[in-house]
Amino acid sequence: MDNEHVKGAADKVSGAVKEGVGKATGDASLEAKGKIDTAKGQAREALGDAKDAMKKPN
Template identity: 45%
Template sequence: MESEHIKGAANKLAGKAKQAAGDALDNKEMQAKGKAQELKGKAQDAIGDAKDRLED
């Protein structure tokens, strides 16, 4: 499903941005939240891949 891939990409991008901001500000909490969001995006991408395989 395209929507899962789009959501995943958006979360990965936002997570990386939060991590970069956390690095720049030396903010460990922001870094952790960014990493969590990036992982959420990777999971959404994997779900999208699985749904794509089931549709084929």
């Protein structure tokens, strides 16, 4: 697991927490920020997967 995977996982967790708190409190802005962080985390994990795929010999 490389750095991108770790950062991606952290962003996804952070996003899920923000989204949940935003829903619970009715804060649409916080909920939207959570969704953005979750998407950013998924993108980072995909980047980490791509880096891993490039490192492996065929």
